[in-house]
Amino acid sequence: MTALPETRMAAEAEPELRLPVLEIQNVSKRFTTKRADTLALDNINLSVRDGEFVCLLGPSGCGKSTLLNMIAGFDAPDGGKVIANNKVVKGPGPDRVVVFQEAALFPWMNVRANVEFGLKLAGMGSAERKERARNYLRLVGLERFEKSYVHELSGGMKQRVQLARSLAVEPRMLLMDEPFAALDAQTRDVLQEELQTIWQRTGKTIIFVTHNVREAVLLADRIIVMSPSPGRIKREIEVTLEHPRSPDSHAIVDLAADIREELRNPDHIADVPGKRWSI
Ligand SMILES: Nc1ncnc2c1ncn2[C@@H]1O[C@H](COP(=O)(O)OP(=O)(O)OP(=O)(O)O)[C@@H](O)[C@H]1O
Ligand SMILES: [Mg+2]
Structure with missing residues (x-):
């Protein structure tokens, strides 16, 4: 690998000293069609610091793509606002680029x-x-x-x-919507490892959507767990393990198992909204 045509000054600061590059404030989104009335996002609040790797994790229909689309500026919230790089998002911008599940080349x-x-x-x-x-x-x-x-x-x-x-x-931010979901398991493993290295080398802020617990634990500094109907943030989990992480390490496997167990019991999560995992 060779030198990159950019600095990583911002990302080299201690994580807690980095400034927020993204603020999601009281964001709601409702979709009304002839067939359904869906509160896809219900009062979402989230702040992401420069250089963070954040995973949005949750089951199908919990609003992950809807939230990512709001950050990308493809769609506007009904309530609340999205602020990227200190400006209210009004549409797509070169500071926020989306990587989709299927490459549109x-x-x-x-x-x-x-x-x-x-x-x-x-x-x-x-x-x-x-x-x-x-x-x-x-x-x-x-x-x-x-x-x-x-x-x-x-x-x-x-x-x-x-x-x-x-x-x-x-771009300042990479927005990734299940980018590896359509790949075979072996290729996915390789790309997950490479993405960690690329993230470390470039210092980008990455918001990565997945419904795969192991993928979230492997990649993220912070996992935002969402739940559907209506789409809400249920929990934040900090993962402080060093990168690059191996999918087979005990710490990854154990944490993923713990989170899966919690997700199987959504009532339990709802009962303790302030609880945070941190390893
Ligand atoms: N354009 C739309 N019109 C109507 N309903 C929509 C639209 N987009 C999303 N929804 C609804 O909003 C909810 C959230 O959808 P979204 O695609 O954000 O979920 P997701 O978490 O990304 O799911 P998946 O993991 O399956 O991709 C779902 O109930 C979906 O049916
Ligand atoms: Mg989606």
Whole structure:
């Protein structure tokens, strides 16, 4: 891996000294259709510091993607506000880039052109674009595939391209919505490990959506546990284990088992909303 074209000054500060880059204040969202009236988010409050790795964890329908879409600026809350980098979010911005479950890459462009796309839109010159794209392709281990086309890549490689493309615009925040859920278990393990290294090297703030407890424990500094109907934050769990973490380590396996046990009994969680796990 080579030097990155950016500093990690902010993320190198002690975690408690870092400033919030994201504030979610009393956010609510209701979806009303002919078939259903759903309170997808009910009074969500969350503050995320610069350089934190936060996982939103919860079962299907608890509002994880809805919340991520509000942070991305794809959709607006009915109540409350989202503040990113001290500005109320009114739409998408280059400071917040989303990595989706399925990589939406352009099949008619090669890998490097896909990574350069956002940079070209931003008006960056071709030499600088090429260098920037190559740096990030190297970071995700795809430097040898810059001329390949999308149909020549595996699912894991496509997700790496998507990650390189997102990182190339050098956003403050990466918003990841179950980015590894469609991959086979082995590829997922590799990418989870690599993401930890990339996070450490770039110092990005990452908000990562998953319904997989082990994935959350493996990756996050802080896990925000959500519950459905209505979508609420039930619990915060701090995970202070050093990165990179191994999915097979006893600490990871044990903590994941504890959390799964708690989640099986949602009434119990509701009874003790202030309780926090911390290891
Ligand atoms: N555009 C929409 N129109 C109507 N209802 C919606 C819409 N988007 C989300 N919902 C509803 O809001 C709730 C939260 O959905 P959301 O997609 O945020 O859940 P999720 O936690 O991301 O679930 P999953 O793990 O399955 O992706 C669900 O009940 C869903 O049906
Ligand atoms: Mg979702």
